[in-house]
Amino acid sequence: MAISNAAPVENVDNVVPLEIANCINRLTPLVNTTDPKKVPGLGTPEDVYVYCLQQFLWRSDMVRWEDYNITKKDKDFVNGLIDSNGQYDMFASLHDGVSNSAHNGPNFLGWHRVYLALLEEAMRNIDNTVSLPYWDSSLDNEMANPANTIVFSKEFFGNGDGEVITGPFANWDTHHGPLTRNIAGEGQLFSKENITTVLTRCNTAEITRPTALQPCDFERYHGGPHNWVGGQMMGLTTSSHDPVFFLHHAFVDYIWEKFRYGQLLCKPPVDPEVYPPADGLHAETNPMDGFPRYINIDGYRNYWTQNWYKYEDSPRCPICGSKYLKCDKVKRWCVPIERKLTRKEGYIVNGTFMTDAADTAISESAAEARAAVEKLDIGKKFDAPDDDYRTQRAQLARMAVGPNGRSGPRGKRTF
Numbered sequence: 196m197a198i199s200n201a202a203p204v205e206n207v208d209n210v211v212p213l214e215i216a217n218c219i220n221r222l223t224p225l226v227n228t229t230d231p232k233k234v235p236g237l238g239t240p241e242d243v244y245v246y247c248l249q250q251f252l253w254r255s256d257m258v259r260w261e262d263y264n265i266t267k268k269d270k271d272f273v274n275g276l277i278d279s280n281g282q283y284d285m286f287a288s289l290h291d292g293v294s295n296s297a298h299n300g301p302n303f304l305g306w307h308r309v310y311l312a313l314l315e316e317a318m319r320n321i322d323n324t325v326s327l328p329y330w331d332s333s334l335d336n337e338m339a340n341p342a343n344t345i346v347f348s349k350e351f352f353g354n355g356d357g358e359v360i361t362g363p364f365a366n367w368d369t370h371h372g373p374l375t376r377n378i379a380g381e382g383q384l385f386s387k388e389n390i391t392t393v394l395t396r397c398n399t400a401e402i403t404r405p406t407a408l409q410p411c412d413f414e415r416y417h418g419g420p421h422n423w424v425g426g427q428m429m430g431l432t433t434s435s436h437d438p439v440f441f442l443h444h445a446f447v448d449y450i451w452e453k454f455r456y457g458q459l460l461c462k463p464p465v466d467p468e469v470y471p472p473a474d475g476l477h478a479e480t481n482p483m484d485g486f487p488r489y490i491n492i493d494g495y496r497n498y499w500t501q502n503w504y505k506y507e508d509s510p511r512c513p514i515c516g517s518k519y520l521k522c523d524k525v526k527r528w529c530v531p532i533e534r535k536l537t538r539k540e541g542y543i544v545n546g547t548f549m550t551d552a553a554d555t556a557i558s559e560s561a562a563e564a565r566a567a568v569e570k571l572d573i574g575k576k577f578d579a580p581d582d583d584y585r586t587q588r589a590q591l592a593r594m595a596v597g598p599n600g601r602s603g604p605r606g607k608r609t610f
């Protein structure tokens with residue numbers, strides 16, 4: 196993935212296709228004016244950016260589903276977005292503007308599938324040996340303290356406490372402030388139980404909003420890891436600026452693919468291409484927001500996983516297949532190893548360095564991460580299940596109330 200730390204609105208001529216650069220150059224000077232040529236609703240240069248991107252993203256040869264392919268010109272365009280400075284930001288910004296049409300309804304699944312496929316395609320144009328990996332956060336969830344997982348280290352996603360200063364995305368500047376996280380601040384990762392609950396259903400309408408059965412609301416479960424990562428990842432209109440977004444959504448898509456496969460085994464079998472009933476922006480024939488050459492139901496076509504990509508199964512005991520995973524013999528799950536923790540990430544009890552999930556909220560690193568996230572303007576957060584008891588917010592709430600329901604100093608740890 197390209198590293199983007201340039202302010203994208205400057206020098207657009209160098210980094211985007213000419214027609215988009217022209218659009219941006221034409222509309223940006225009008226932002227703070229009453230010029231009749233100003234497009235209503237474009238209040239900031241960033242609005243202009245997203246608007247122009249959306250106008251031209253698919254303005255090329257017709258994409259016809261009978262061809263079962265995306266035209267070369269479209270591919271070249273998306274590829275062009277990624278492979279130089281600022282272009283990841285542009286691709287990410289596309290998600291900022293679709294909070295209503297790509298969330299809170301059945302298009303959630305299809306829209307994100309198309310979005311991921313296009314990012315992967317763009318990455319492959321730079322290096323055709325790469326695939327977009329998924330982050331199975333249900334593995335981390337099985338750790339005693341998921342906040343200690345190796346995936347938030349320089350080997351993988353970079354640090355999870357405050358501004359990201361290690362790993363491949365170190366020191367990224369996003370459209371929404373410096374890339375920042377506070378892992379295990381609130382929310383919850385995917386759990387094995389939640390995934391199983393979703394996979395027991397046969398009709399997509401039972402797992403998508405607004406018709407989802409209460410314990411099977413897949414979109415709601417997906418909000419848990421967004422909020423758990425914290426920082427930009429918590430915001431509906433900021434999350435895609437953290438590259439972890441794509442790895443989390445690839446896992447959401449992987450679960451959906453398992454669900455689709457399961458539909459064929461239902462009695463009677465259910466066609467995975469059936470789109471749940473929905474109106475307005477989520478209606479099956481509504482043009483896909485940001486990708487107006489597609490309609491929403493196109494995201495549900497078998498085409499994507501028949502012709503574009505397949506998923507490798509998540510690792511299972513006894514062979515976890517990575518030096519970063521170990522098989523937990525009791526739970527019989529592959530569980531990530533812990534990263535090497537710094538002094539700031541733990542706390543001292545009777546002279547012993549501790550990093551378990553009981554009190555990490557009081558560590559120096561967690562306090563700093565909370566302060567760093569506070570500085571961001573992330574807007575509306577994801578709807579998500581209740582906080583994991585191991586999150587900082589849950590810990591702090593227990594500390595405030597105290598062990599016997601009284602407020603006061605911390606009591607004896609109960610886990």
Ligand SMILES: [Cu+2]
Binds near residue numbers: 434444
């Ligand atoms: Cu999401």
